[in-house]
Amino acid sequence: xxxxxxxxxxxxxxxxxxxxxxxxxxxxxxxxxxxxxxxxxxxxxxxxxxxxxxxxxxxxxxxxxxxxxxxxxxxxxxxxxxxxxxxxxxxxxxxxxxxxxxxxxxxxxxxxxxxxxxxxxxxxxxxxxxxxxxxxxxxxxxxxxxxxxxxxxxxxxxxxxxxxxxxxxxxxxxxxxxxxxxxxxxxxxxxxxxxxxxxxxxxxxxxxxxxxxxxxxxxxxxxxxxxxxxxxxxxxxxxxxxxxxxxxxxxxxxxxxxxxxxxxxxxxxxxxxxxxxxxxxxxxxxxxxxxxxxxxxxxxxxxxxxxxxxxxxxxxxxxxxxxxxxxxxxxx
Amino acid sequence: xxxxxxxxxxxxxxxxxxxxxxxxxxxxxxxxxxxxxxxxxxxxxxxxxxxxxxxxxxxxxxxxxxxxxxxxxxxxxxxxxxxxxxxxxxxxxxxxxxxxxxxxxxxxxxxxxxxxxxxxxxxxxxxxxxxxxxxxxxxxxxxxxxxxxxxxxxxxxxxxxxxxxxxxxxxxxxxxxxxxxxxxxxxxxxxxxxxxxxxxxxxxxxxxxxxxxxxxxxxxxxxxxxxxxxxxxxxxxxxxxxxxxxxxxxxxxxxxxxxxxxxxxxxxxxxxxxxxxxxxxxxxxxxxxxxxxxxxxxxxxxxxxxxxxxxxxxxxxxxxxxxx
Amino acid sequence: xxxxxxxxxxxxxxxxxxxxxxxxxxxxxxxxxxxxxxxxxxxxxxxxxxxxxxxxxxxxxxxxxxxxxxxxxxxxxxxxxxxxxxxxxxxxxxxxxxxxxxxxxxxxxxxxxxxxxxxxxxxxxxxxxxxxxxxxxxxxxxxxxxxxxxxxxxxxxxxxxxxxxxxxxxxxxxxxxxxxxxxxxxxxxxxxxxxxxxxxxxxxxxxxxxxxxxxxxxxxxxxxxxxxxxxxxxxxxxxxxxxxxxxxxxxxxxxxxxxxxxxxxxxxxxxxxxxxxxxxxxxxxxxxxxxxxxxxxxxxxxxxxxxxxxxxxxxxxxxxxx
Ligand SMILES: Nc1ncnc2c1ncn2[C@@H]1O[C@H](COP(=O)(O)OP(=O)(O)OP(=O)(O)O)[C@@H](O)[C@H]1O
Ligand SMILES: [Mg+2]
Numbered sequence: 017x018x019x020x021x022x023x024x025x026x027x028x029x030x031x032x033x034x035x036x037x038x039x040x041x042x043x044x045x046x047x048x049x050x051x052x053x054x055x056x057x058x059x060x061x062x063x064x065x066x067x068x069x070x071x072x073x074x075x076x077x078x079x080x081x082x083x084x085x086x087x088x089x090x091x092x093x094x095x096x097x098x099x100x101x102x103x104x105x106x107x108x109x110x111x112x113x114x115x116x117x118x119x120x121x122x123x124x125x126x127x128x129x130x131x132x133x134x135x136x137x138x139x140x141x142x143x144x145x146x147x148x149x150x151x152x153x154x155x156x157x158x159x160x161x162x163x164x165x166x167x168x169x170x171x172x173x174x175x176x177x178x179x180x181x182x183x184x185x186x187x188x189x190x191x192x193x194x195x196x197x198x199x200x201x202x203x204x205x206x207x208x209x210x211x212x213x214x215x216x217x218x219x220x221x222x223x224x225x226x227x228x229x230x231x232x233x234x235x236x237x238x239x240x241x242x243x244x245x246x247x248x249x250x251x252x253x254x255x256x257x258x259x260x261x262x263x264x265x266x267x268x269x270x271x272x273x274x275x276x277x278x279x280x281x282x283x284x285x286x287x288x289x290x291x292x293x294x295x296x297x298x299x300x301x302x303x304x305x306x307x308x309x310x311x312x313x314x315x316x317x318x319x320x321x322x323x324x325x326x327x328x329x330x331x332x333x334x335x336x337x338x339x340x341x342x343x344x345x346x347x348x
Numbered sequence: 349x350x351x352x353x354x355x356x357x358x359x360x361x362x363x364x365x366x367x368x369x370x371x372x373x374x375x376x377x378x379x380x381x382x383x384x385x386x387x388x389x390x391x392x393x394x395x396x397x398x399x400x401x402x403x404x405x406x407x408x409x410x411x412x413x414x415x416x417x418x419x420x421x422x423x424x425x426x427x428x429x430x431x432x433x434x435x436x437x438x439x440x441x442x443x444x445x446x447x448x449x450x451x452x453x454x455x456x457x458x459x460x461x462x463x464x465x466x467x468x469x470x471x472x473x474x475x476x477x478x479x480x481x482x483x484x485x486x487x488x489x490x491x492x493x494x495x496x497x498x499x500x501x502x503x504x505x506x507x508x509x510x511x512x513x514x515x516x517x518x519x520x521x522x523x524x525x526x527x528x529x530x531x532x533x534x535x536x537x538x539x540x541x542x543x544x545x546x547x548x549x550x551x552x553x554x555x556x557x558x559x560x561x562x563x564x565x566x567x568x569x570x571x572x573x574x575x576x577x578x579x580x581x582x583x584x585x586x587x588x589x590x591x592x593x594x595x596x597x598x599x600x601x602x603x604x605x606x607x608x609x610x611x612x613x614x615x616x617x618x619x620x621x622x623x624x625x626x627x628x629x630x631x632x633x634x635x636x637x638x639x640x641x642x643x644x645x646x647x648x649x650x651x652x653x654x655x656x657x658x659x660x661x662x663x664x665x666x667x668x669x670x671x672x
Numbered sequence: 673x674x675x676x677x678x679x680x681x682x683x684x685x686x687x688x689x690x691x692x693x694x695x696x697x698x699x700x701x702x703x704x705x706x707x708x709x710x711x712x713x714x715x716x717x718x719x720x721x722x723x724x725x726x727x728x729x730x731x732x733x734x735x736x737x738x739x740x741x742x743x744x745x746x747x748x749x750x751x752x753x754x755x756x757x758x759x760x761x762x763x764x765x766x767x768x769x770x771x772x773x774x775x776x777x778x779x780x781x782x783x784x785x786x787x788x789x790x791x792x793x794x795x796x797x798x799x800x801x802x803x804x805x806x807x808x809x810x811x812x813x814x815x816x817x818x819x820x821x822x823x824x825x826x827x828x829x830x831x832x833x834x835x836x837x838x839x840x841x842x843x844x845x846x847x848x849x850x851x852x853x854x855x856x857x858x859x860x861x862x863x864x865x866x867x868x869x870x871x872x873x874x875x876x877x878x879x880x881x882x883x884x885x886x887x888x889x890x891x892x893x894x895x896x897x898x899x900x901x902x903x904x905x906x907x908x909x910x911x912x913x914x915x916x917x918x919x920x921x922x923x924x925x926x927x928x929x930x931x932x933x934x935x936x937x938x939x940x941x942x943x944x945x946x947x948x949x950x951x952x953x954x955x956x957x958x959x960x961x962x963x964x965x966x967x968x969x970x971x972x973x974x975x976x977x978x979x980x981x982x983x984x985x986x987x988x989x990x991x992x993x994x
Contacts, residue, residue, distance in 0.1 A: 034834030270837025
């Protein structure tokens, strides 16, 4: 198990380097001039040149990238580098980027976890229900609802919810913050719609496929009750892909809460990221995008591990320390 | 001989691609207590379908039992309610599926899969059910400590034994064994068959033994039925069928069988193909392939003819004094 | 697909009787299409959606005949925030004309329906162009990776992993932010986000097909790699790709709207569904049609593509034939 894990974690390394490289390259070509931003419009050419040197912006691309990873020594602008958990300071607020990320990430986590929970809470049971009555009227209705949820632009859904429940019915506030549970309802519902649709459809199709399998027929032939057939024999198999999808969705929710957070003015990582992009605050963008990619990748790893726990075919390959002696066991 | 299972005029259809597949067509068959009935026939003859029908396991919308009746130990299977059916399945009538590789649930331990059946039918405690499962596994030659393992940890032959243990766990009165050894290589095949024979003898189980292998029929069965296009075309004791096959199809199958005891001897290929089950010929279903077919064979469907306790469905024997 | 079966004899005869083979291929394709259409047409939702998509496409193509582009992009402040159906006097082409705002007007007094019509053109172009780009790039890379294997495959797959570990919307945002706001950059951003998906589909299908007997057989009789890909592999990856592409057109439209909503992508006064909603934000309480008209338009469009994709999946799935 631990060796498998080690291998998986080692495989993360190139991926993470790739991610940081891509994001860094994107920021490098961004048409913005941080030195100008720091100095204001009226700086002299000499001061400007000095500032560029101080910020390390005069170095070639690859040197700047290595500095981003391994640190950059300067009394004012220096930082220890990504590998040492220091991403430098925001050009705008001058706050430590990593601290800012760590302070806003839990808020995003709350939102994403709430949304995933809500999506699973409704998505899985409805998916099972639909699969047990495929092509029935109710199944059709759920299908259409799922597709509606998957087709609705998130930002529009948020606006409609605000228009209805905040502006007109005045049940929930239009702005939300992590301390106030009531205010979290609308963003969580908004955020969960897409995932719920995906989970519902996945549960349904996975369940339908499993119900066709020979071992389900075996269970029925054994005289098992239909409830046992569905919930023990079929569901356990059907949930395997659902867990994967849910895990991937969670990753998407963490990074994709951007629009929802922005609309509900929620102080999460997404809002910080979008604001940083608007303000061309390079360290902030780099830091937060890399952070999200990192959590996303770790989520996927976690899903894989979880996968192993519910799928014995994989679990035994983890736990197999030594190959079991393949004794020839012949019939008595 | 006490009849344990009686099928009368059974018709089963499948529906796919807007077509109706007539898998079983007016089939009648009796099975006797404690006897092993061999069922042979080409692929697609409807053997598996027949076995599933006995358990009333043909499910809408894929298929339906459209006519006939099935009596198991005097009870009409087709009019049983869900509850009675479930009590019968696995307990009174058990089935071994053709393909052991897919018949076991991959996410449940084999012990659990056997124990839950026992638990469902025998009204014993969990521990007792588990104990039974372990005993069953040992009976089929699998150490009890492997009960907590998952199907993928077993080889094909061992899975097949697990499936047999599963089917026999509740001492069924009738066992439907659908090619229980096809997936195995010859040596394992012999072992598994020995094992089954032993268990069956001990428990006095009646068996419907579906196979393609005439050798296995000769070795293991008391009676034989030949199936063609969803019908039983010939039925009799092993001695009758092997000694004096009547139906041209059976004759073709037996062809020039050199040695009845050769386990690996397969059915002989007969020129031509089984008729398309969505579009069966008029008259005798075998007539397009039959070397003896006459006018009447192409036009009129034959009826069962009893030739001294040896049933055959063929026009050739109508005039020879047999009666319908 | 049934093509797989016919190709087995096809391979051996191919050398001698190419034409007859081609004709047979065409006939079979035609028959398959007919059968496929019959499957699809049984799915009422998909058919309705197809109708809707066609109507939207026509609207997009003939947008200029319905509303002049200049008309929907020029302000007319005295007509601001009219309710649907109200009329006003618009000064346009140096004369005052009476105009009925069928779906009302926005805060600059521009005709909402007109902007939706021209927005449809933008959305449709984005939807199809991004899918075409992503399909070409991803398809070629995936096909080579799957067919050749080895180092190239490893590199491509690692690159895919990397792209996939950045949440889609974030990647698109970062790309537009980096390259700057423009129509072309929006296309690049959205198609880049789709490429990994295509690479995976095509690669997986190729790998699952390439070791099957009929391909081995074709290789044995000396068919060239390219020919094998076109003749034997293409028919097999056709259905997952067509389904994925249909769904992707919907997603692309959705993403384009989202990015434009964030102010990354197509900016006002150019008409685009997402930026219409962005501009509407402050006024929705007073003029809800600003919220509902573009939103429902996006929803219906994306939904239609999703329903068609779903219908196609069912129609192309041999297991579901009934
Ligand atoms: N679920 C199903 N849906 C549609 N048709 C089916 C289904 N199951 C079986 N059939 C068809 O019914 C006919 C009989 O099938 P069956 O499986 O009973 O044959 P069999 O005698 O068991 O063959 P084999 O020796 O290959 O196991 C075949 O034509 C088969 O194609
Ligand atoms: Mg069978």
